[in-house]
Amino acid sequence: MIHAPSFPLQLDDTHGYANVTGLKELSRFHLTNLILTNPGEKISDSTYGVGIRQYLFENATPDVFEDIRFRITSQVRSKLSYINLLNVAIGMLDSYDNIMKIRITYSIQGVNLQDVLDLNIDTTTGTAIFANNNY
Helix, strand or coil: CCCCCCCCCCCCCCEEECCHHHCCHHHHHHHHHHHHHHHHCCCCCCCCCHHHHHCCCCCCCCCHHHHHHHHHHHHHHCCCCCCEEEEEEEEECCCCCEEEEEEEEEECCCCCCCCEEEEECCCCCCEEEEEECCC
């Protein structure tokens, strides 16, 4: 597994920047990064990324949500194979017309660790709003 810098960035005498220390935080970072990255953005792998921002101006229909769910599932299987997806739920946040809610329940292979990532996407700006994260 590739390590990642912790956010907010903090200088570290050993690595330049302080790295994420726990497996739970690291897997959450990788999963969030995969969802928010557009295919072609990662120089070393042009197929990496769900590209959630590509769906910003789509109508909120079950077909669109199913397409996003498929993209997340296939990307996690091919790029983050150490993550087992248990459930991927997508919909609009009840009290807000312009907030897409993505809830991913997952576990880490070989470790007794299960987590839930709640990621809310503002469909007017493309901004991610983290509902339950430590970033």
